[in-house]
Amino acid sequence: MPELRYNVITREWVVIATERAKRPDQFKRKEERxxxxxxxxxxxxxxxxxxxxxxxxFVLPGDSSWRVRVTPNKFAALSYEGERKRVVQGIRRTVTGxxxxxxxxxxxxxxxxxxxxSDQEVELIIQTYLHRFNFxxxxxxxxxxxxxxxxxxxxxxxxxxxxxxxxxTPIITSQLRERLSSALAHFDEYGECIFCRxxxxxxxxxxxxxxxxxxxxxxxxxxNLTPFSFLIMPRRHMACFxxxxxxxxxxxxxxxxxxLAKLYxxxxxxxxxxxxxxxxxxxxxxxxxxxxxxxxxxxxxxxxFELGSGMFINVALPEExxxxxxxxxxx
Amino acid sequence: MPELRYNVITREWVVIATERAKRPDQFKRKEERxxxxxxxxxxxxxxxxxxxxxxxxFVLPGDSSWRVRVTPNKFAALSYEGERKRVVQGIRRTVTGxxxxxxxxxxxxxxxxxxxxSDQEVELIIQTYLHRFNFxxxxxxxxxxxxxxxxxxxxxxxxxxxxxxxxxTPIITSQLRERLSSALAHFDEYGECIFCRxxxxxxxxxxxxxxxxxxxxxxxxxxNLTPFSFLIMPRRHMACFxxxxxxxxxxxxxxxxxxLAKLYxxxxxxxxxxxxxxxxxxxxxxxxxxxxxxxxxxxxxxxxFELGSGMFINVALPEExxxxxxxxxxx
Numbered sequence: 159m160p161e162l163r164y165n166v167i168t169r170e171w172v173v174i175a176t177e178r179a180k181r182p183d184q185f186k187r188k189e190e191r192x193x194x195x196x197x198x199x200x201x202x203x204x205x206x207x208x209x210x211x212x213x214x215x216f217v218l219p220g221d222s223s224w225r226v227r228v229t230p231n232k233f234a235a236l237s238y239e240g241e242r243k244r245v246v247q248g249i250r251r252t253v254t255g256x257x258x259x260x261x262x263x264x265x266x267x268x269x270x271x272x273x274x275x276s277d278q279e280v281e282l283i284i285q286t287y288l289h290r291f292n293f294x295x296x297x298x299x300x301x302x303x304x305x306x307x308x309x310x311x312x313x314x315x316x317x318x319x320x321x322x323x324x325x326x327t328p329i330i331t332s333q334l335r336e337r338l339s340s341a342l343a344h345f346d347e348y349g350e351c352i353f354c355r356x357x358x359x360x361x362x363x364x365x366x367x368x369x370x371x372x373x374x375x376x377x378x379x380x381x382n383l384t385p386f387s388f389l390i391m392p393r394r395h396m397a398c399f400x401x402x403x404x405x406x407x408x409x410x411x412x413x414x415x416x417x418l419a420k421l422y423x424x425x426x427x428x429x430x431x432x433x434x435x436x437x438x439x440x441x442x443x444x445x446x447x448x449x450x451x452x453x454x455x456x457x458x459x460x461x462x463f464e465l466g467s468g469m470f471i472n473v474a475l476p477e478e479x480x481x482x483x484x485x486x487x488x489x
Numbered sequence: 490m491p492e493l494r495y496n497v498i499t500r501e502w503v504v505i506a507t508e509r510a511k512r513p514d515q516f517k518r519k520e521e522r523x524x525x526x527x528x529x530x531x532x533x534x535x536x537x538x539x540x541x542x543x544x545x546x547f548v549l550p551g552d553s554s555w556r557v558r559v560t561p562n563k564f565a566a567l568s569y570e571g572e573r574k575r576v577v578q579g580i581r582r583t584v585t586g587x588x589x590x591x592x593x594x595x596x597x598x599x600x601x602x603x604x605x606x607s608d609q610e611v612e613l614i615i616q617t618y619l620h621r622f623n624f625x626x627x628x629x630x631x632x633x634x635x636x637x638x639x640x641x642x643x644x645x646x647x648x649x650x651x652x653x654x655x656x657x658t659p660i661i662t663s664q665l666r667e668r669l670s671s672a673l674a675h676f677d678e679y680g681e682c683i684f685c686r687x688x689x690x691x692x693x694x695x696x697x698x699x700x701x702x703x704x705x706x707x708x709x710x711x712x713n714l715t716p717f718s719f720l721i722m723p724r725r726h727m728a729c730f731x732x733x734x735x736x737x738x739x740x741x742x743x744x745x746x747x748x749l750a751k752l753y754x755x756x757x758x759x760x761x762x763x764x765x766x767x768x769x770x771x772x773x774x775x776x777x778x779x780x781x782x783x784x785x786x787x788x789x790x791x792x793x794f795e796l797g798s799g800m801f802i803n804v805a806l807p808e809e810x811x812x813x814x815x816x817x818x819x820x
Contacts, residue, residue: 159568160586162660169663173566173586235504235802237490249686250711255491255504304800306793314792325794329493332500333799336667355580380581433797454796461645462637463656465785466764468664469635471566 163381166352169340172381173471180473182482185385185457187426194269194318202232203263203319215260216289218282225279226286227263234259235325242299242328258294258326262286268319271309272415273422273488280411283322287434288407292400294326295439301330302438305399310429312456330438338437338447345446353448356380357391366476368420368483373406374413378476378483384458385474386425386483390417390451397447399436414451416488421455424486429456494712497683500671503712504802511804513813516716516788518757525600525649533563534594534650546591547620549613556610557617558594565590566656573630573659589625589657593617599650602640603746604753604819611742614653618765619738623731625657626770632661633769636730641760643787661769669768669778676777684779687711688722697807699751699814704737705744709807709814715789716805717756717814721748721782728778730767745782747819752786755817760787 161174202210205223216228230238236257243254264283265275272280287305294303307322308315330338344352360367360377368388369376376390390413392406402410414432421428436449464470492505533541536554547559561569567588574585595614596606603611618636625634638653639646675683691698691708699719700707707721721744723737733741745763752759767780795801 159571160566162584162586162658164582164584166580166582171584171658171660171662173658175566176586178564178566233509235491235506235509240490249497249683249690251495251497253493253495253502255493255507302798304794304798306797308792312790314790314795323794325798327493327502327504327798327800329502331502331798331800352580359580431793431796433793435797452797454793459643459645460791461639462762462764462785463635463654464645465762466637466766466783467633467635467656467658467662469658469662 165379165381165383166344167341167356168337170381170383171469172383173469174381174475175471175473176475178473179475179478180385182424182474182478185425185428185455185474187428191427196267196269198268198319201268201317201319203227203261203317203321204268205266211261216286216293218286220266223266225266226282228260228286228290229263231259231261231323236327253328256299256328258297258300258324260290260324262290262322262324264320264322271320271418271422271427272307273419273427275415277408277412277415280415281408284407284411284414287322287324288400288402290324292439294324295400297326299328300326302327302334303436304433306431306433308431310456312429313431334438338441341446341448351395351446351448353391353450354395357393366480368480369413369417371409371413371416373409376413376417378480380476382472382474382476382479383470384454384472386421386428386455386457386479388417388453388479388483390414390453391448392450395445396449397437397444398439398442399434399449400439401442410451417453417483419488420483420486421453423488424483425455425457430454431456496710496712496714497675498672498687499668501712501714502800503714504800505712505806506802506804507806509804510806510809511716513755513805513809516756516759516786516805518759522758527598527600529599529650532599532648532650534558534592534648534652535599536597542592547617547624549617551597554597556597557613559591559617559621560594562590562592562654567658584659587630587659589628589631589655591621591655593621593653593655595651595653602651602749602753602758604750604758606746608739608743608746611746612739615738615742615745618653618655619731619733621655623770625655626731628657630659631657633658633665634767635764637762637764639762641787643760644762665769669772672777672779682726682777682779684722684781685726688724697811699811700744700748702740702744702747704740707744707748709811711807713803713805713807713810714801715785715803717752717759717786717788717810719748719784719810719814721745721784722779723781726776727780728768728775729770729773730765730780731770732773741782748784748814750819751814751817752784754819755814756786756788761785762787
């Protein structure tokens with residue numbers, strides 16, 4: 159019989175379709191990705207084409223050109239210029255669309271992906287995230303900062319050159335507000351961070367943990383919504399990403415690179431998103447929230463049931479996913 | 490400057506990307522759909538192939554065979570047999586995966602779609618929804634019933650033959666729970682149904698309404714999440730779909746068929762989902778909730794930002810979408 163599992167962090171139920179579950183190798187990419195050049199003269203993110211993007215807001219310089227380069231998104235969803243103004247009129251609420259929407263070009267190399275970068279290169283990306291997160295958080299108009307990566311068509315990107323994005327909004331989204339509230343409710347009732355509790359239980363059971371580094375643990379959630387999604391969670395309690403220390407950032411790079419390499423080699427380079435889920439900067443230090451990275455391979459489509467109920471049917475067993483990822487050897 | 494708009498029903502913020510907005514006709518389907526036969530001997534939903542599916546649970550008979558046929562989903566996400574049992578252990582909660590997962594074959598004709606059916610044919614589909622909704626709601630193990638349709642690849646279906654599905658779950662999803670709670674909070678504060686209020690405001694402003702029938706109004710929401718999504722809402726206050734009267738069901742068929750025809754002819758048969766959003770059966774009669782049909786054309790992909798924040802960037806203006814749909818003439 160299938161099993162419904164409850165995600166205590168998001169308060170979502172998921173159907174784990176035990177009997178319909180596919181084998182891990184059935185999720186491997188079927189078609190070859192088209193081979194890409196190391197440098198594409200038409201790519202706006204390739205070195206030499208810097209004039210194709212708005213001027214950089216942050217650069218980590220390299221020997222020849224740069225190693226990481228951040229620019230405003232040319233097709234920004236939000237405007238950096240302008241005041242935050244809220245209009246409340248009856249049941250209507252609008253806010254001016256001010257905020258930051260930046261592109262973080264992760265490497266000068268056009269045809270590479272996180273899994274094949276070095277730990278040092280990924281560390282530069284993490285350091286860039288931290289810099290831009292702090293920059294955006296210091297802007298009085300900003301309430302929430304979302305840093306994410308789209309890899310591949312199914313993940314919603316058309317640009318192949320490895321890049322992440324940051325969108326900083328003048329409001330807190332309902333999703334984050336609900337998670338903050340439910341984590342606070344748990345803290346009030348049990349006197350513990352719900353995330354710390356989940357992490358300690360996962361470490362104790364071990365069946366869904368597939369990678370451990372000094373400061374981070376990568377695991378498939380007990381109530382995982384989609385095949386091969388996983389979290390990378392810091393062992394140390396931290397509400398906000400901005401609280402990360404240098405040694406932890408270096409270790410996160412290693413955990414992120416290695417866990418993505420397990421996806422890359424285990425599932426033949428699947429399309430994926432990852433997102434940094436964190437409390438806003440001003441919540442740094444609170445005892446009830448805990449930041450983490452959520453990695454979501456895009457192996458299935460959302461259909462009417464998922465859209466209409468908010469509930470997922472996961473055709474992969476979390477424990478099998480973890481065992482499979484554990485078995486993929488990466489450097 | 491872009492505008493952030495707040496959806497008072499779902500409490501979600503959306504970025505309306507006013508400056509990046511595409512023209513309505515840019516959302517038209519580009520590739521031709523492959524032509525289909527009227528009858529496919531290999532299709533499990535075509536007449537004559539009834540033995541390819543589990544035995545029917547409900548049939549509306551027709552002259553030759555049947556007009557609408559409901560069967561358990563052969564690859565059901567939930568098991569109809571079994572007891573609902575909840576296990577609570579520390580922070581873990583699981584429930585046995587019992588429930589109903591049915592396929593409702595909407596017509597014997599393989600190569601047709603709702604937009605091209607007659608009002609009478611669509612009425613039979615609505616009557617079938619109502620029958621199955623009531624059947625599932627009467628099951629003491631069931632807490633929530635979701636009726637939905639997936640049309641086309643991007644909407645998550647591989648079977649071409651027109652069909653809807655019903656999934657009845659032994660829990661209430663967090664999405665519905667939150668909407669019930671926030672609608673109740675609005676009622677407590679203002680003494681009105683938030684949905685009735687939205688509907689009356691939309692009718693008064695008129696700019697986002699594109700279709701009106703005797704009992705229903707189709708409109709694009711003020712804070713619409715994705716291009717060309719819309720709601721079909723009953724004018725009369727009803728918390729639960731089960732409260733619908735016969736004349737209203739006939740009129741819903743007309744509103745649904747005509748609004749989908751506007752999509753079909755206006756955007757060249759886009760992939761779409763629709764879902765019946767309703768309070769559970771036991772909430773029939775409550776003053777604070779209001780059922781409706783939500784139609785979601787699948788014209789854009791969810792990327793890392795949407796997954797990671799729960800917030801959408803809509804590259805279409807709700808008012809322009811409504812004007813465009815209004816301009817598409819349908820019978």
